[in-house]
Amino acid sequence: MSTKNSSITVTSIISDFKEITKMRLSLSVVFSSIAGYLLGTQQVEVYTLILLAFGGYFMVGASNAYNQIIEKDLDALMDRTKNRPIPAGRMSVNTAFTIAVIFTILGIATLYVINPRTAMYGAISIFLYTCVYTPLKTKTPLAVFVGAIPGAIPFMLGWVAARNDFGIEPGTLFAIQFFWQFPHFWAIGWFLFDDYKKGGFFMLPTRERDKGTAVQTIMYTIWTVLASIIPVFGFTGELKLSIVAAIVVFGLGLVMLYYAIQLFKKRTAQAAKQLMLASVSYITLLQIVYVVDKFIR
Structure with a gap:
Protein backbone atom coordinates (compact mmCIF):
# COMPACT_ATOMS: atom_id res chain seq x y z
CA MET A 1 0.00 0.00 0.00
CA SER A 2 2.77 2.40 0.94
CA THR A 3 4.53 1.66 -2.36
CA LYS A 4 1.34 2.52 -4.21
CA ASN A 5 0.90 5.74 -2.25
CA SER A 6 4.51 6.78 -2.86
CA SER A 7 4.15 6.10 -6.59
CA ILE A 8 0.98 8.23 -6.64
CA THR A 9 2.88 10.99 -4.81
CA VAL A 10 5.78 10.88 -7.28
CA THR A 11 3.31 10.95 -10.18
CA SER A 12 1.47 13.94 -8.71
CA ILE A 13 4.74 15.79 -8.03
CA ILE A 14 5.83 15.28 -11.65
CA SER A 15 2.36 16.33 -12.84
CA ASP A 16 2.46 19.50 -10.71
CA PHE A 17 5.97 20.31 -11.91
CA LYS A 18 4.78 20.01 -15.52
CA GLU A 19 1.78 22.20 -14.67
CA ILE A 20 3.73 24.98 -12.88
CA THR A 21 6.19 25.22 -15.79
CA LYS A 22 3.46 24.62 -18.43
CA MET A 23 5.49 21.93 -20.14
CA ARG A 24 3.37 21.71 -23.31
CA LEU A 25 3.55 25.46 -23.91
CA SER A 26 7.26 25.44 -23.09
CA LEU A 27 7.90 22.69 -25.64
CA SER A 28 6.08 24.66 -28.35
CA VAL A 29 8.35 27.61 -27.54
CA VAL A 30 11.40 25.34 -27.78
CA PHE A 31 10.12 24.19 -31.18
CA SER A 32 9.95 27.83 -32.37
CA SER A 33 13.46 28.54 -31.07
CA ILE A 34 14.92 25.49 -32.82
CA ALA A 35 13.16 26.46 -36.07
CA GLY A 36 14.71 29.94 -35.81
CA TYR A 37 18.14 28.42 -35.13
CA LEU A 38 17.91 26.10 -38.14
CA LEU A 39 16.98 29.07 -40.33
CA GLY A 40 19.90 31.12 -39.06
CA THR A 41 22.67 28.58 -38.81
CA GLN A 42 25.19 27.87 -41.56
CA GLN A 43 26.23 24.65 -39.88
CA VAL A 44 24.01 22.79 -37.41
CA GLU A 45 25.75 22.32 -34.04
CA VAL A 46 23.98 19.73 -31.87
CA TYR A 47 25.59 21.21 -28.74
CA THR A 48 24.03 24.63 -29.42
CA LEU A 49 20.67 23.04 -30.27
CA ILE A 50 20.62 21.22 -26.93
CA LEU A 51 21.58 24.38 -25.03
CA LEU A 52 18.86 26.33 -26.87
CA ALA A 53 16.24 23.67 -26.13
CA PHE A 54 17.04 23.58 -22.39
CA GLY A 55 17.55 27.36 -22.16
CA GLY A 56 14.22 27.98 -23.90
CA TYR A 57 12.41 25.54 -21.62
CA PHE A 58 13.91 27.06 -18.47
CA MET A 59 13.05 30.57 -19.68
CA VAL A 60 9.36 29.81 -20.36
CA GLY A 61 9.06 27.57 -17.31
CA ALA A 62 10.30 30.41 -15.09
CA SER A 63 7.87 32.90 -16.64
CA ASN A 64 4.94 30.53 -16.12
CA ALA A 65 5.88 29.77 -12.52
CA TYR A 66 6.13 33.50 -11.67
CA ASN A 67 2.81 34.05 -13.46
CA GLN A 68 1.05 31.39 -11.39
CA ILE A 69 2.46 32.79 -8.15
CA ILE A 70 1.23 36.31 -8.97
CA GLU A 71 -2.20 35.11 -10.15
CA LYS A 72 -2.79 32.38 -7.54
CA ASP A 73 -5.88 34.09 -6.05
CA LEU A 74 -7.38 34.83 -9.47
CA ASP A 75 -6.60 31.32 -10.72
CA ALA A 76 -8.70 29.95 -7.83
CA LEU A 77 -11.74 31.78 -9.27
CA MET A 78 -11.58 30.26 -12.76
CA ASP A 79 -12.59 26.73 -13.78
CA ARG A 80 -9.69 26.57 -16.23
CA THR A 81 -7.06 27.28 -13.58
CA LYS A 82 -8.51 26.43 -10.15
CA ASN A 83 -6.84 23.01 -10.16
CA ARG A 84 -3.36 24.41 -10.75
CA PRO A 85 -0.84 23.36 -8.06
CA ILE A 86 -0.86 26.60 -6.01
CA PRO A 87 -4.61 27.44 -5.85
CA ALA A 88 -5.41 23.74 -5.32
CA GLY A 89 -3.02 23.71 -2.34
CA ARG A 90 -0.72 21.02 -3.70
CA MET A 91 2.28 23.35 -3.97
CA LEU A 128 8.20 41.52 -19.79
CA TYR A 129 6.04 38.44 -19.23
CA THR A 130 6.28 38.53 -15.45
CA CYS A 131 6.57 42.21 -14.56
CA VAL A 132 4.56 43.90 -17.32
CA TYR A 133 2.20 41.48 -19.09
CA THR A 134 0.94 39.59 -16.01
CA PRO A 135 0.02 42.69 -13.91
CA LEU A 136 -1.62 44.36 -16.94
CA LYS A 137 -3.96 41.42 -17.68
CA THR A 138 -6.58 42.62 -15.18
CA LYS A 139 -6.09 46.29 -16.08
CA THR A 140 -6.32 46.64 -19.86
CA PRO A 141 -6.78 44.64 -23.08
CA LEU A 142 -3.45 46.20 -24.16
CA ALA A 143 -1.88 43.43 -22.05
CA VAL A 144 -2.16 41.21 -25.15
CA PHE A 145 0.01 43.69 -27.06
CA VAL A 146 2.65 43.62 -24.31
CA GLY A 147 2.41 39.83 -23.99
CA ALA A 148 2.91 39.45 -27.73
CA ILE A 149 6.48 40.76 -27.34
CA PRO A 150 7.86 37.94 -25.13
CA GLY A 151 5.60 35.57 -27.05
CA ALA A 152 7.31 36.54 -30.32
CA ILE A 153 10.89 36.35 -29.01
CA PRO A 154 11.48 32.55 -29.30
CA PHE A 155 11.40 32.36 -33.13
CA MET A 156 13.94 35.19 -33.46
CA LEU A 157 15.89 33.94 -30.44
CA GLY A 158 16.92 30.88 -32.43
CA TRP A 159 18.38 33.03 -35.20
CA VAL A 160 20.24 35.19 -32.67
CA ALA A 161 21.60 31.99 -31.08
CA ALA A 162 22.92 30.94 -34.50
CA ARG A 163 24.36 34.32 -35.56
CA ASN A 164 24.93 36.34 -32.36
CA ASP A 165 23.44 39.25 -34.25
CA PHE A 166 20.09 41.03 -34.55
CA GLY A 167 19.08 42.31 -37.99
CA ILE A 168 16.32 42.22 -40.59
CA GLU A 169 16.16 38.40 -40.53
CA PRO A 170 15.35 37.83 -36.84
CA GLY A 171 13.30 41.03 -36.98
CA THR A 172 11.10 39.45 -39.65
CA LEU A 173 10.75 36.22 -37.65
CA PHE A 174 9.77 38.34 -34.64
CA ALA A 175 7.15 40.24 -36.69
CA ILE A 176 5.53 37.03 -37.95
CA GLN A 177 5.07 35.59 -34.48
CA PHE A 178 4.17 38.99 -33.00
CA PHE A 179 1.21 39.57 -35.35
CA TRP A 180 0.17 35.91 -35.01
CA GLN A 181 -0.27 36.28 -31.22
CA PHE A 182 -3.33 38.51 -31.65
CA PRO A 183 -5.75 36.22 -33.54
CA HIS A 184 -4.44 33.32 -31.45
CA PHE A 185 -5.00 34.92 -28.03
CA TRP A 186 -8.18 36.74 -28.97
CA ALA A 187 -9.62 33.41 -30.12
CA ILE A 188 -8.73 31.93 -26.71
CA GLY A 189 -10.09 35.04 -24.96
CA TRP A 190 -13.34 34.65 -26.92
CA PHE A 191 -14.16 31.01 -26.15
CA LEU A 192 -12.97 31.31 -22.52
CA PHE A 193 -14.64 34.72 -22.10
CA ASP A 194 -16.95 33.76 -19.21
CA ASP A 195 -14.19 31.95 -17.31
CA TYR A 196 -11.72 34.82 -17.80
CA LYS A 197 -14.41 37.21 -16.57
CA LYS A 198 -14.53 35.37 -13.21
CA GLY A 199 -10.86 36.20 -12.71
CA GLY A 200 -11.27 39.80 -13.90
CA PHE A 201 -9.41 39.27 -17.18
CA PHE A 202 -10.65 41.10 -20.25
CA MET A 203 -8.39 39.90 -23.04
CA LEU A 204 -10.45 41.03 -26.03
CA PRO A 205 -9.61 44.42 -27.62
CA THR A 206 -13.09 45.86 -27.08
CA ARG A 207 -13.55 43.88 -23.82
CA GLU A 208 -16.55 42.18 -25.48
CA ARG A 209 -17.29 39.33 -27.91
CA ASP A 210 -18.51 41.76 -30.53
CA LYS A 211 -18.03 42.81 -34.15
CA GLY A 212 -15.18 45.17 -33.24
CA THR A 213 -13.12 42.34 -31.75
CA ALA A 214 -13.89 40.10 -34.73
CA VAL A 215 -12.83 42.80 -37.23
CA GLN A 216 -9.53 43.39 -35.41
CA THR A 217 -8.94 39.63 -35.36
CA ILE A 218 -9.33 39.55 -39.15
CA MET A 219 -6.98 42.52 -39.56
CA TYR A 220 -4.21 40.98 -37.47
CA THR A 221 -4.65 37.67 -39.30
CA ILE A 222 -4.08 39.50 -42.61
CA TRP A 223 -0.96 41.22 -41.20
CA THR A 224 0.31 37.84 -39.99
CA VAL A 225 -0.07 36.35 -43.47
CA LEU A 226 1.57 39.37 -45.15
CA ALA A 227 4.52 39.31 -42.72
CA SER A 228 4.89 35.57 -43.36
CA ILE A 229 5.45 35.93 -47.13
CA ILE A 230 7.73 39.00 -47.02
CA PRO A 231 10.94 36.88 -47.37
CA VAL A 232 9.89 35.78 -50.89
CA PHE A 233 10.45 39.35 -52.14
CA GLY A 234 14.16 39.21 -51.35
CA PHE A 235 14.65 42.17 -49.02
CA THR A 236 14.95 40.30 -45.74
CA GLY A 237 18.68 39.64 -46.02
CA GLU A 238 19.63 36.00 -45.69
CA LEU A 239 16.11 34.97 -44.67
CA LYS A 240 14.74 33.76 -47.98
CA LEU A 241 11.63 31.94 -49.12
CA SER A 242 11.11 30.21 -52.47
CA ILE A 243 8.00 30.98 -54.52
CA VAL A 244 6.63 27.48 -53.90
CA ALA A 245 7.12 27.81 -50.13
CA ALA A 246 5.55 31.29 -50.16
CA ILE A 247 2.50 29.90 -51.99
CA VAL A 248 2.19 27.11 -49.40
CA VAL A 249 2.50 29.60 -46.52
CA PHE A 250 -0.02 31.92 -48.19
CA GLY A 251 -2.42 28.98 -48.60
CA LEU A 252 -2.04 28.13 -44.91
CA GLY A 253 -2.71 31.79 -44.13
CA LEU A 254 -5.92 31.74 -46.16
CA VAL A 255 -7.14 28.82 -44.05
CA MET A 256 -6.54 30.80 -40.87
CA LEU A 257 -8.18 33.85 -42.44
CA TYR A 258 -11.21 31.72 -43.35
CA TYR A 259 -11.68 30.81 -39.67
CA ALA A 260 -11.19 34.45 -38.62
CA ILE A 261 -13.97 35.44 -41.05
CA GLN A 262 -16.13 32.60 -39.70
CA LEU A 263 -15.67 34.08 -36.22
CA PHE A 264 -16.85 37.44 -37.57
CA LYS A 265 -19.92 35.81 -39.14
CA LYS A 266 -20.92 33.47 -36.32
CA ARG A 267 -19.41 35.08 -33.21
CA THR A 268 -19.65 31.81 -31.28
CA ALA A 269 -17.31 30.06 -28.86
CA GLN A 270 -17.09 27.14 -31.28
CA ALA A 271 -15.94 29.42 -34.13
CA ALA A 272 -13.33 30.95 -31.79
CA LYS A 273 -12.05 27.49 -30.81
CA GLN A 274 -11.71 26.54 -34.49
CA LEU A 275 -9.71 29.72 -35.13
CA MET A 276 -7.45 28.94 -32.16
CA LEU A 277 -6.73 25.44 -33.50
CA ALA A 278 -6.17 26.86 -37.01
CA SER A 279 -3.72 29.44 -35.59
CA VAL A 280 -1.68 26.75 -33.77
CA SER A 281 -1.55 24.67 -36.96
CA TYR A 282 -0.56 27.74 -38.97
CA ILE A 283 2.47 28.79 -36.91
CA THR A 284 3.71 25.19 -36.55
CA LEU A 285 3.39 24.39 -40.26
CA LEU A 286 4.85 27.79 -41.24
CA GLN A 287 8.00 27.09 -39.24
CA ILE A 288 8.31 23.62 -40.76
CA VAL A 289 7.84 25.00 -44.29
CA TYR A 290 10.45 27.74 -43.69
CA VAL A 291 13.03 25.22 -42.43
CA VAL A 292 12.35 22.59 -45.09
CA ASP A 293 12.49 25.26 -47.80
CA LYS A 294 15.89 26.44 -46.60
CA PHE A 295 17.41 22.97 -46.63
CA ILE A 296 16.02 21.80 -49.99
CA ARG A 297 16.49 25.08 -51.85
Missing part, protein backbone atom coordinates in the same frame (compact mmCIF):
# COMPACT_ATOMS: atom_id res chain seq x y z
CA SER A 92 3.36 26.20 -1.72
CA VAL A 93 4.26 29.64 -3.06
CA ASN A 94 7.78 29.15 -1.68
CA THR A 95 8.26 25.93 -3.65
CA ALA A 96 6.94 27.54 -6.83
CA PHE A 97 9.17 30.59 -6.27
CA THR A 98 12.21 28.35 -5.75
CA ILE A 99 11.46 26.57 -9.05
CA ALA A 100 11.01 29.94 -10.80
CA VAL A 101 14.31 31.35 -9.50
CA ILE A 102 16.27 28.19 -10.32
CA PHE A 103 14.76 28.13 -13.83
CA THR A 104 15.58 31.83 -14.32
CA ILE A 105 19.22 31.31 -13.37
CA LEU A 106 19.54 28.10 -15.40
CA GLY A 107 17.77 29.64 -18.39
CA ILE A 108 19.88 32.80 -18.59
CA ALA A 109 23.11 30.89 -17.84
CA THR A 110 22.38 28.26 -20.50
CA LEU A 111 21.54 30.86 -23.13
CA TYR A 112 24.63 32.88 -22.11
CA VAL A 113 26.83 29.89 -22.96
CA ILE A 114 25.46 30.15 -26.53
CA ASN A 115 26.13 33.90 -26.63
CA PRO A 116 25.38 36.93 -24.40
CA ARG A 117 22.88 38.45 -26.84
CA THR A 118 20.68 35.34 -26.69
CA ALA A 119 20.76 35.46 -22.88
CA MET A 120 19.81 39.15 -22.96
CA TYR A 121 16.69 38.50 -25.06
CA GLY A 122 15.81 35.57 -22.81
CA ALA A 123 16.04 37.82 -19.74
CA ILE A 124 13.94 40.53 -21.45
CA SER A 125 11.32 37.90 -22.24
CA ILE A 126 11.05 36.75 -18.60
CA PHE A 127 10.92 40.36 -17.35
Whole structure:
Protein backbone atom coordinates (compact mmCIF):
# COMPACT_ATOMS: atom_id res chain seq x y z
CA MET A 1 0.00 0.00 0.00
CA SER A 2 2.77 2.40 0.94
CA THR A 3 4.53 1.66 -2.36
CA LYS A 4 1.34 2.52 -4.21
CA ASN A 5 0.90 5.74 -2.25
CA SER A 6 4.51 6.78 -2.86
CA SER A 7 4.15 6.10 -6.59
CA ILE A 8 0.98 8.23 -6.64
CA THR A 9 2.88 10.99 -4.81
CA VAL A 10 5.78 10.88 -7.28
CA THR A 11 3.31 10.95 -10.18
CA SER A 12 1.47 13.94 -8.71
CA ILE A 13 4.74 15.79 -8.03
CA ILE A 14 5.83 15.28 -11.65
CA SER A 15 2.36 16.33 -12.84
CA ASP A 16 2.46 19.50 -10.71
CA PHE A 17 5.97 20.31 -11.91
CA LYS A 18 4.78 20.01 -15.52
CA GLU A 19 1.78 22.20 -14.67
CA ILE A 20 3.73 24.98 -12.88
CA THR A 21 6.19 25.22 -15.79
CA LYS A 22 3.46 24.62 -18.43
CA MET A 23 5.49 21.93 -20.14
CA ARG A 24 3.37 21.71 -23.31
CA LEU A 25 3.55 25.46 -23.91
CA SER A 26 7.26 25.44 -23.09
CA LEU A 27 7.90 22.69 -25.64
CA SER A 28 6.08 24.66 -28.35
CA VAL A 29 8.35 27.61 -27.54
CA VAL A 30 11.40 25.34 -27.78
CA PHE A 31 10.12 24.19 -31.18
CA SER A 32 9.95 27.83 -32.37
CA SER A 33 13.46 28.54 -31.07
CA ILE A 34 14.92 25.49 -32.82
CA ALA A 35 13.16 26.46 -36.07
CA GLY A 36 14.71 29.94 -35.81
CA TYR A 37 18.14 28.42 -35.13
CA LEU A 38 17.91 26.10 -38.14
CA LEU A 39 16.98 29.07 -40.33
CA GLY A 40 19.90 31.12 -39.06
CA THR A 41 22.67 28.58 -38.81
CA GLN A 42 25.19 27.87 -41.56
CA GLN A 43 26.23 24.65 -39.88
CA VAL A 44 24.01 22.79 -37.41
CA GLU A 45 25.75 22.32 -34.04
CA VAL A 46 23.98 19.73 -31.87
CA TYR A 47 25.59 21.21 -28.74
CA THR A 48 24.03 24.63 -29.42
CA LEU A 49 20.67 23.04 -30.27
CA ILE A 50 20.62 21.22 -26.93
CA LEU A 51 21.58 24.38 -25.03
CA LEU A 52 18.86 26.33 -26.87
CA ALA A 53 16.24 23.67 -26.13
CA PHE A 54 17.04 23.58 -22.39
CA GLY A 55 17.55 27.36 -22.16
CA GLY A 56 14.22 27.98 -23.90
CA TYR A 57 12.41 25.54 -21.62
CA PHE A 58 13.91 27.06 -18.47
CA MET A 59 13.05 30.57 -19.68
CA VAL A 60 9.36 29.81 -20.36
CA GLY A 61 9.06 27.57 -17.31
CA ALA A 62 10.30 30.41 -15.09
CA SER A 63 7.87 32.90 -16.64
CA ASN A 64 4.94 30.53 -16.12
CA ALA A 65 5.88 29.77 -12.52
CA TYR A 66 6.13 33.50 -11.67
CA ASN A 67 2.81 34.05 -13.46
CA GLN A 68 1.05 31.39 -11.39
CA ILE A 69 2.46 32.79 -8.15
CA ILE A 70 1.23 36.31 -8.97
CA GLU A 71 -2.20 35.11 -10.15
CA LYS A 72 -2.79 32.38 -7.54
CA ASP A 73 -5.88 34.09 -6.05
CA LEU A 74 -7.38 34.83 -9.47
CA ASP A 75 -6.60 31.32 -10.72
CA ALA A 76 -8.70 29.95 -7.83
CA LEU A 77 -11.74 31.78 -9.27
CA MET A 78 -11.58 30.26 -12.76
CA ASP A 79 -12.59 26.73 -13.78
CA ARG A 80 -9.69 26.57 -16.23
CA THR A 81 -7.06 27.28 -13.58
CA LYS A 82 -8.51 26.43 -10.15
CA ASN A 83 -6.84 23.01 -10.16
CA ARG A 84 -3.36 24.41 -10.75
CA PRO A 85 -0.84 23.36 -8.06
CA ILE A 86 -0.86 26.60 -6.01
CA PRO A 87 -4.61 27.44 -5.85
CA ALA A 88 -5.41 23.74 -5.32
CA GLY A 89 -3.02 23.71 -2.34
CA ARG A 90 -0.72 21.02 -3.70
CA MET A 91 2.28 23.35 -3.97
CA SER A 92 3.36 26.20 -1.72
CA VAL A 93 4.26 29.64 -3.06
CA ASN A 94 7.78 29.15 -1.68
CA THR A 95 8.26 25.93 -3.65
CA ALA A 96 6.94 27.54 -6.83
CA PHE A 97 9.17 30.59 -6.27
CA THR A 98 12.21 28.35 -5.75
CA ILE A 99 11.46 26.57 -9.05
CA ALA A 100 11.01 29.94 -10.80
CA VAL A 101 14.31 31.35 -9.50
CA ILE A 102 16.27 28.19 -10.32
CA PHE A 103 14.76 28.13 -13.83
CA THR A 104 15.58 31.83 -14.32
CA ILE A 105 19.22 31.31 -13.37
CA LEU A 106 19.54 28.10 -15.40
CA GLY A 107 17.77 29.64 -18.39
CA ILE A 108 19.88 32.80 -18.59
CA ALA A 109 23.11 30.89 -17.84
CA THR A 110 22.38 28.26 -20.50
CA LEU A 111 21.54 30.86 -23.13
CA TYR A 112 24.63 32.88 -22.11
CA VAL A 113 26.83 29.89 -22.96
CA ILE A 114 25.46 30.15 -26.53
CA ASN A 115 26.13 33.90 -26.63
CA PRO A 116 25.38 36.93 -24.40
CA ARG A 117 22.88 38.45 -26.84
CA THR A 118 20.68 35.34 -26.69
CA ALA A 119 20.76 35.46 -22.88
CA MET A 120 19.81 39.15 -22.96
CA TYR A 121 16.69 38.50 -25.06
CA GLY A 122 15.81 35.57 -22.81
CA ALA A 123 16.04 37.82 -19.74
CA ILE A 124 13.94 40.53 -21.45
CA SER A 125 11.32 37.90 -22.24
CA ILE A 126 11.05 36.75 -18.60
CA PHE A 127 10.92 40.36 -17.35
CA LEU A 128 8.20 41.52 -19.79
CA TYR A 129 6.04 38.44 -19.23
CA THR A 130 6.28 38.53 -15.45
CA CYS A 131 6.57 42.21 -14.56
CA VAL A 132 4.56 43.90 -17.32
CA TYR A 133 2.20 41.48 -19.09
CA THR A 134 0.94 39.59 -16.01
CA PRO A 135 0.02 42.69 -13.91
CA LEU A 136 -1.62 44.36 -16.94
CA LYS A 137 -3.96 41.42 -17.68
CA THR A 138 -6.58 42.62 -15.18
CA LYS A 139 -6.09 46.29 -16.08
CA THR A 140 -6.32 46.64 -19.86
CA PRO A 141 -6.78 44.64 -23.08
CA LEU A 142 -3.45 46.20 -24.16
CA ALA A 143 -1.88 43.43 -22.05
CA VAL A 144 -2.16 41.21 -25.15
CA PHE A 145 0.01 43.69 -27.06
CA VAL A 146 2.65 43.62 -24.31
CA GLY A 147 2.41 39.83 -23.99
CA ALA A 148 2.91 39.45 -27.73
CA ILE A 149 6.48 40.76 -27.34
CA PRO A 150 7.86 37.94 -25.13
CA GLY A 151 5.60 35.57 -27.05
CA ALA A 152 7.31 36.54 -30.32
CA ILE A 153 10.89 36.35 -29.01
CA PRO A 154 11.48 32.55 -29.30
CA PHE A 155 11.40 32.36 -33.13
CA MET A 156 13.94 35.19 -33.46
CA LEU A 157 15.89 33.94 -30.44
CA GLY A 158 16.92 30.88 -32.43
CA TRP A 159 18.38 33.03 -35.20
CA VAL A 160 20.24 35.19 -32.67
CA ALA A 161 21.60 31.99 -31.08
CA ALA A 162 22.92 30.94 -34.50
CA ARG A 163 24.36 34.32 -35.56
CA ASN A 164 24.93 36.34 -32.36
CA ASP A 165 23.44 39.25 -34.25
CA PHE A 166 20.09 41.03 -34.55
CA GLY A 167 19.08 42.31 -37.99
CA ILE A 168 16.32 42.22 -40.59
CA GLU A 169 16.16 38.40 -40.53
CA PRO A 170 15.35 37.83 -36.84
CA GLY A 171 13.30 41.03 -36.98
CA THR A 172 11.10 39.45 -39.65
CA LEU A 173 10.75 36.22 -37.65
CA PHE A 174 9.77 38.34 -34.64
CA ALA A 175 7.15 40.24 -36.69
CA ILE A 176 5.53 37.03 -37.95
CA GLN A 177 5.07 35.59 -34.48
CA PHE A 178 4.17 38.99 -33.00
CA PHE A 179 1.21 39.57 -35.35
CA TRP A 180 0.17 35.91 -35.01
CA GLN A 181 -0.27 36.28 -31.22
CA PHE A 182 -3.33 38.51 -31.65
CA PRO A 183 -5.75 36.22 -33.54
CA HIS A 184 -4.44 33.32 -31.45
CA PHE A 185 -5.00 34.92 -28.03
CA TRP A 186 -8.18 36.74 -28.97
CA ALA A 187 -9.62 33.41 -30.12
CA ILE A 188 -8.73 31.93 -26.71
CA GLY A 189 -10.09 35.04 -24.96
CA TRP A 190 -13.34 34.65 -26.92
CA PHE A 191 -14.16 31.01 -26.15
CA LEU A 192 -12.97 31.31 -22.52
CA PHE A 193 -14.64 34.72 -22.10
CA ASP A 194 -16.95 33.76 -19.21
CA ASP A 195 -14.19 31.95 -17.31
CA TYR A 196 -11.72 34.82 -17.80
CA LYS A 197 -14.41 37.21 -16.57
CA LYS A 198 -14.53 35.37 -13.21
CA GLY A 199 -10.86 36.20 -12.71
CA GLY A 200 -11.27 39.80 -13.90
CA PHE A 201 -9.41 39.27 -17.18
CA PHE A 202 -10.65 41.10 -20.25
CA MET A 203 -8.39 39.90 -23.04
CA LEU A 204 -10.45 41.03 -26.03
CA PRO A 205 -9.61 44.42 -27.62
CA THR A 206 -13.09 45.86 -27.08
CA ARG A 207 -13.55 43.88 -23.82
CA GLU A 208 -16.55 42.18 -25.48
CA ARG A 209 -17.29 39.33 -27.91
CA ASP A 210 -18.51 41.76 -30.53
CA LYS A 211 -18.03 42.81 -34.15
CA GLY A 212 -15.18 45.17 -33.24
CA THR A 213 -13.12 42.34 -31.75
CA ALA A 214 -13.89 40.10 -34.73
CA VAL A 215 -12.83 42.80 -37.23
CA GLN A 216 -9.53 43.39 -35.41
CA THR A 217 -8.94 39.63 -35.36
CA ILE A 218 -9.33 39.55 -39.15
CA MET A 219 -6.98 42.52 -39.56
CA TYR A 220 -4.21 40.98 -37.47
CA THR A 221 -4.65 37.67 -39.30
CA ILE A 222 -4.08 39.50 -42.61
CA TRP A 223 -0.96 41.22 -41.20
CA THR A 224 0.31 37.84 -39.99
CA VAL A 225 -0.07 36.35 -43.47
CA LEU A 226 1.57 39.37 -45.15
CA ALA A 227 4.52 39.31 -42.72
CA SER A 228 4.89 35.57 -43.36
CA ILE A 229 5.45 35.93 -47.13
CA ILE A 230 7.73 39.00 -47.02
CA PRO A 231 10.94 36.88 -47.37
CA VAL A 232 9.89 35.78 -50.89
CA PHE A 233 10.45 39.35 -52.14
CA GLY A 234 14.16 39.21 -51.35
CA PHE A 235 14.65 42.17 -49.02
CA THR A 236 14.95 40.30 -45.74
CA GLY A 237 18.68 39.64 -46.02
CA GLU A 238 19.63 36.00 -45.69
CA LEU A 239 16.11 34.97 -44.67
CA LYS A 240 14.74 33.76 -47.98
CA LEU A 241 11.63 31.94 -49.12
CA SER A 242 11.11 30.21 -52.47
CA ILE A 243 8.00 30.98 -54.52
CA VAL A 244 6.63 27.48 -53.90
CA ALA A 245 7.12 27.81 -50.13
CA ALA A 246 5.55 31.29 -50.16
CA ILE A 247 2.50 29.90 -51.99
CA VAL A 248 2.19 27.11 -49.40
CA VAL A 249 2.50 29.60 -46.52
CA PHE A 250 -0.02 31.92 -48.19
CA GLY A 251 -2.42 28.98 -48.60
CA LEU A 252 -2.04 28.13 -44.91
CA GLY A 253 -2.71 31.79 -44.13
CA LEU A 254 -5.92 31.74 -46.16
CA VAL A 255 -7.14 28.82 -44.05
CA MET A 256 -6.54 30.80 -40.87
CA LEU A 257 -8.18 33.85 -42.44
CA TYR A 258 -11.21 31.72 -43.35
CA TYR A 259 -11.68 30.81 -39.67
CA ALA A 260 -11.19 34.45 -38.62
CA ILE A 261 -13.97 35.44 -41.05
CA GLN A 262 -16.13 32.60 -39.70
CA LEU A 263 -15.67 34.08 -36.22
CA PHE A 264 -16.85 37.44 -37.57
CA LYS A 265 -19.92 35.81 -39.14
CA LYS A 266 -20.92 33.47 -36.32
CA ARG A 267 -19.41 35.08 -33.21
CA THR A 268 -19.65 31.81 -31.28
CA ALA A 269 -17.31 30.06 -28.86
CA GLN A 270 -17.09 27.14 -31.28
CA ALA A 271 -15.94 29.42 -34.13
CA ALA A 272 -13.33 30.95 -31.79
CA LYS A 273 -12.05 27.49 -30.81
CA GLN A 274 -11.71 26.54 -34.49
CA LEU A 275 -9.71 29.72 -35.13
CA MET A 276 -7.45 28.94 -32.16
CA LEU A 277 -6.73 25.44 -33.50
CA ALA A 278 -6.17 26.86 -37.01
CA SER A 279 -3.72 29.44 -35.59
CA VAL A 280 -1.68 26.75 -33.77
CA SER A 281 -1.55 24.67 -36.96
CA TYR A 282 -0.56 27.74 -38.97
CA ILE A 283 2.47 28.79 -36.91
CA THR A 284 3.71 25.19 -36.55
CA LEU A 285 3.39 24.39 -40.26
CA LEU A 286 4.85 27.79 -41.24
CA GLN A 287 8.00 27.09 -39.24
CA ILE A 288 8.31 23.62 -40.76
CA VAL A 289 7.84 25.00 -44.29
CA TYR A 290 10.45 27.74 -43.69
CA VAL A 291 13.03 25.22 -42.43
CA VAL A 292 12.35 22.59 -45.09
CA ASP A 293 12.49 25.26 -47.80
CA LYS A 294 15.89 26.44 -46.60
CA PHE A 295 17.41 22.97 -46.63
CA ILE A 296 16.02 21.80 -49.99
CA ARG A 297 16.49 25.08 -51.85
